[in-house]
Amino acid sequence: MARKLTIAEHRELEFLDKKLREVSEPLLRGKTAAIASALVRSKGELVSDEQLDEIFSRYDEDADTLKGAVLQAVLVEDDPTMGTYSLLQPDDAYDEDSDATVSGGSDAAEEDASTPQDGEDPTNGGEATDDADPLPDDAAASEPGENDQDGAKGDDDANASDGAGQSESVATAAPAEPAKNAGNHDSGNHGGPKRLADVPYVRRGGPAVNEVREKILALDQRFWMNGWLLSHPGAYTLYERELTGINEALSDGTFSGDITRRQLAYQLGGDEKFFEYGSDGYKLLRALGMEDVIRHRPMPRADLVFHAPRLRHHMRVLVTENLDPYLDVHDIMYEEGRTTILGERIHAVVLGAGIVVVERNRLALLLDTLGADSVEVLYWGDIDRAGFDVMLRLKSVLGDRYPFKPFVPAYRLMIEKAMERYPDPADNEETGQTNVDVPDLSILCDELREEEAAYVRAVIDGCRLVPQEIVTRRDL
Known part of the structure; x- marks a missing residue:
């Protein structure tokens, strides 16, 4: 299990990820959060060439491009003769009193998120690690801060996790404008979050949360193998209809790839915009690491003749x-x-x-x-x-x-x-x-x-x- 990051390290990870995304090609931006996490975890006072080679060894043909982005955006050469670098540090844009948030994609989730361990039952109070990465981009959910008092108001069941009745779930993100496809979605989750960005990270849970986790574990293992859905059970409650529809299609082998993204979304859940870029459905698939699982016919861009x-x-x-x-x-x-x-x-x-x-x-x-x-x-x-x-x-x-x-x-x-x-x-x-x-x-x-x-x-x-x-x- 990956070691837990401190709040300061979470902030540094978010800062590095943002800088790397700014200079990376669009197709490689899904890998920047994992690279930022590796940099934060591996560094002492300095980062060496050997550490960089180890980090990028997993990226095959993209290694040189990604390493170039790191050298350009977040490393400052310390000693050319020794091949050592110092990491660029977050500027004063961070509010020292605010809760730490982490942005990242499915690649980071694969590295840091909690996954079921040998002998551990995630449905019986199994503990999801603090490093379960949140949603990519603007869908990030807040991690617990030192002074959290309100708990996870969006998930009442999590409040029953301790004998003292004190919640260990994290606070939901601040209300924001409705998601692109939120207007068409009705999951029956009337008392909980209305969009993916508001789904809280749940470290432990009571009986109701464990019941949801049992339903998650009944899905195809690709839904929960990176740990994100188990540590955000509210996402399952919010989009149970769509997730079960995708699960049935995976089981039946009905992803033919010959229909468009909107046609597929409508067949699975009735909301044709569920998989649109930037929508909750798209962000959910990224968080689960399943973007490539959902096969559909790609649509040409209308801005080139x-x-x-x-x-x-x-x-x-x-x-x-x-x-x-x-x-x-x-x-x-x-x-x-x-x-x-x-x-x-x-x-x-x-x-x-x-x-x-x-x-x-x-x-x-x-x-x-x-x-x-x-x-x-x-x-x-x-x-x-x-x-x-x-x-x-x-x-x-x-x-x-x-x-x-x-x-x-x-x-x-x-x-x-x-x-x-x-x-x-x-x-x-x-x-x-x-x-x-x-x-x-x-x-x-x-x-x-x-x-x-x-x-x-x-x-x-x-x-x-x-x-x-x-x-x-x-x-x-």
Whole structure:
């Protein structure tokens, strides 16, 4: 069993988790709470390279990325020769008199939460550890503070846990605005919490709490194996209908994966928004560590325009910076049924709309919905400083997850037409992009002939532009 954290350590864990989430890619943010917990638990006065290697050894291909985030956000180099670091400390934003709260996801819960031990019956006053991690993000529930007087008002049964009648459950979180799906939910829990953020952490319980825990242990073990649901039995009471529906689907093997998130939620509990991002249902699954168990058909993001005629195991996706080339490629694929553009196999086309495609991890989230086993990304944009900047930033955002390269045949065609029209690169249209640094051009120039590469460098150095629109549908 993991050792109990002090209130000060809980605060430090929350602070480190917040800092790591700020610099981590969205798909890795679920791991930051566990990393913060490991840092807090392993450190003495300093953290060593050996300790960092041990912490990140469990993260396989994500280890280097996560370690980079830690070095960037929460470690201060102490002695380069010894390979030691000091941890960034919480600032004065913490109220020293307030109760400690812990934010974290299911990864941290797996490490710190109480799980049934050998010879221990969690339904018979079994004690859940103080380190059972609360809800991720804003759904965190308060841990017990030294001066808690009110107890867990949201769970009357917990008040009967001691012979002296003194509650050992923690206080519920302060009332907040209704959850996204709270308006449609009616579990019959009229006297208890109305949303997941208000469900208290229960260390021990009386007969009523133990009865709920018996129902929890009757579910598929994936519901309670990380200990979170056993230490928050009020969550079961609040969402018993949905949890039992999910349990039945797991038992029957009815998660086919061919219906959408909303269709699945409606079938399981009658509330089609239960699994929406940010909803109580979504946060509940994260707390249980079951996000990947609930299979459904992913929905494409509506904020990127794209065309993918059919599903393939391996897909090559062309991202175009501007609308006109997107429409040309779209029409060729839709009207003519072609999958070859300038000699390259293309299975889908996405309108990047300049910098939009880089923001908020939009492209990666879209590619996840395609259902392909592997996806290769080709990029085609203007030949100017801004166009190269977008291409390089997109490559960085996608990282190693998706192979990425420029759509070289289209760039060569652009250069050929520009050289024919303006033999002197300086005659091309001015851009005024003097405030944009000259980017690394090797990503494209290394794929070009020497004279083509020289022309591109002259265009960029002179703040000129060769637009995508120099190529028309007839050229493709």
